[in-house]
Amino acid sequence: MASSSLFNPSFSTLNPKPRPFYRNPKINHRPLPAIFCTSSIFDPSSPITNNNSPPHPIKHRRPADENIRDEARRHRSASDDRHNFSAKYVPFNAGFDSPESYSLDEIVYRSRSGGLLDVLHDMDALKKFDGAYWRSLFDSRVGRTTWPYGSGVWSKKEWVLPEIDPDDIVSAFEGNSNLFWAERYGKQFLGMNDLWVKHCGISHTGSFKDLGMTVLVSQVNRLRRMNRPVVGVGCASTGDTSAALSAYCASAGIPSIVFLPANKISTAQLVQPIANGALVLSIDTDFDGCMKLIREVTSELPIYLANSLNSLRLEGQKTAAIEILQQFDWEVPDWVIVPGGNLGNIYAFYKGFKMCQELGLVDRIPRLVCAQAANANPLYLYYKSGWEEFKPVQANSTFASAIQIGDPVSIDRAVYALKNSDGIVEEASEEELMDAMAQADSTGMFICPHTGVALTALIKLRNSGVIGPSDRTVVISTAHGLKFTQSKTDYHSGDIPGMGRFANPPVEVNADFGAVMDVLKNYLLSIL
Numbered sequence: 001m002a003s004s005s006l007f008n009p010s011f012s013t014l015n016p017k018p019r020p021f022y023r024n025p026k027i028n029h030r031p032l033p034a035i036f037c038t039s040s041i042f043d044p045s046s047p048i049t050n051n052n053s054p055p056h057p058i059k060h061r062r063p064a065d066e067n068i069r070d071e072a073r074r075h076r077s078a079s080d081d082r083h084n085f086s087a088k089y090v091p092f093n094a095g096f097d098s099p100e101s102y103s104l105d106e107i108v109y110r111s112r113s114g115g116l117l118d119v120l121h122d123m124d125a126l127k128k129f130d131g132a133y134w135r136s137l138f139d140s141r142v143g144r145t146t147w148p149y150g151s152g153v154w155s156k157k158e159w160v161l162p163e164i165d166p167d168d169i170v171s172a173f174e175g176n177s178n179l180f181w182a183e184r185y186g187k188q189f190l191g192m193n194d195l196w197v198k199h200c201g202i203s204h205t206g207s208f209k210d211l212g213m214t215v216l217v218s219q220v221n222r223l224r225r226m227n228r229p230v231v232g233v234g235c236a237s238t239g240d241t242s243a244a245l246s247a248y249c250a251s252a253g254i255p256s257i258v259f260l261p262a263n264k265i266s267t268a269q270l271v272q273p274i275a276n277g278a279l280v281l282s283i284d285t286d287f288d289g290c291m292k293l294i295r296e297v298t299s300e301l302p303i304y305l306a307n308s309l310n311s312l313r314l315e316g317q318k319t320a321a322i323e324i325l326q327q328f329d330w331e332v333p334d335w336v337i338v339p340g341g342n343l344g345n346i347y348a349f350y351k352g353f354k355m356c357q358e359l360g361l362v363d364r365i366p367r368l369v370c371a372q373a374a375n376a377n378p379l380y381l382y383y384k385s386g387w388e389e390f391k392p393v394q395a396n397s398t399f400a401s402a403i404q405i406g407d408p409v410s411i412d413r414a415v416y417a418l419k420n421s422d423g424i425v426e427e428a429s430e431e432e433l434m435d436a437m438a439q440a441d442s443t444g445m446f447i448c449p450h451t452g453v454a455l456t457a458l459i460k461l462r463n464s465g466v467i468g469p470s471d472r473t474v475v476i477s478t479a480h481g482l483k484f485t486q487s488k489t490d491y492h493s494g495d496i497p498g499m500g501r502f503a504n505p506p507v508e509v510n511a512d513f514g515a516v517m518d519v520l521k522n523y524l525l526s527i528l
């Protein structure tokens, strides 16, 4: 897309806000069973967690030859290793007792029949602790730097990869992302008072993919230490998976290989794996073509597959759902709206919510909405057919380029999630998604076009009365807006034919006091 001369480079200086962490003072932190009190940081009697003690500075000096991993290892108690939580791969939709199952240390992506796999946890072992226990444990870890619990993903380690050694974990302390109360957007455009945006894109590599990638790359790290044949890790990508994969691999010193559809991802996304030292293949096809190639390649070479076809990824992504409940003091929102492409994430949300219900942390799950771009809408068409017949589509170009996917690998997972959450599928035209993004930005957000797709779904469901004015609704923002500045620039410059209802181009003015005053007077009169 053409860049605009209207934009002076000085307009583009923007410092992303530091991500705040949340900690709810209203939560009553109950004492934890001894097996989890592995360091003073989780000890309710320590000055950090005992509400009755006056806060005082803790002198914390570690020896020069020790780091936070070593410190965590030193504090780990023998009882830590005695818990019997476990997880394994089973065919998707099979039970924990399925005759077909695989250890997570095996390199396997598909069931014997060629179907999807799922990571299933030993729920009986987890159920030995009640919902209050798990709530309290997870809450006690928020905002810490204790390895590896400072991560929003690894703070739920027992539900993610219970058996991995913390020494093998590769983490950027991802997760704990901002849940933003969209007060003005909700009130002004939707007449809503309880609308929230979960900013999963305010993250290490700028998208929710970090949540899954920390899990996948940690498991790869473990496999390599076990001398399993994993020389590198590869993915097909529309830009975000490749960014996350290359960053986590680079941090662990593991080679990464990414297949990108040539000229179909933003410059900001393209430069991420390049900068992180991945082998970047720009391939003359679309995402679906890249996905087909990486599947063939990973079945021939010792390259581990990092797309969400690999169910490990979803174990990390599901923690965003748990985090939302935690951020609402374990109250369940009415709706959660997720933009969908390869369709792993909608299932990950379902799985996170469902686990919380099954383990007694909450008593119900929210209704899920999956939002697709009309130019890449195979799930929407399937839904509209009454789930009659799924047909992959040829995905057309969309400003929501990260979801330009016509043959999603997780279609079965998505349908399961939607059917079991009384879910809905909506779609957004190009104009609708760009207008929704511009309106949201005008209220102080800076969202990506995929979040514009999700907001369009919300607008439609509000207009039809399906979502009520006071329904507590969470829109999942999946990537940082700074990855998609070109489409925003083009929209506001009026460079996109037929678009720009909410464009706000800069005013060119001579360096002359009178000229500047004229512009300002007109502006002030227009807003009075």
Ligand SMILES: Cc1ncc(COP(=O)(O)O)c(C=O)c1O
Binding pocket: 207, 238, 240, 241, 308, 339, 340, 341, 342, 343, 344, 345, 346, 402, 403, 448, 450, 478, 479
């Ligand atoms: C920014 C962004 N939003 C949404 C999605 C959709 O997620 P999923 O493929 O899990 O449906 C993707 C990737 O596909 C993405 O990169």
Ligand SMILES: N[C@@H](CCOP(=O)(O)O)C(=O)O
Binding pocket: 235, 236, 237, 238, 239, 240, 241, 242, 306, 307, 308, 309, 341, 342, 344, 402, 403
């Ligand atoms: N949007 C994704 C597409 C691939 O999805 P995945 O979750 O299966 O890796 C991307 O950024 O590549």
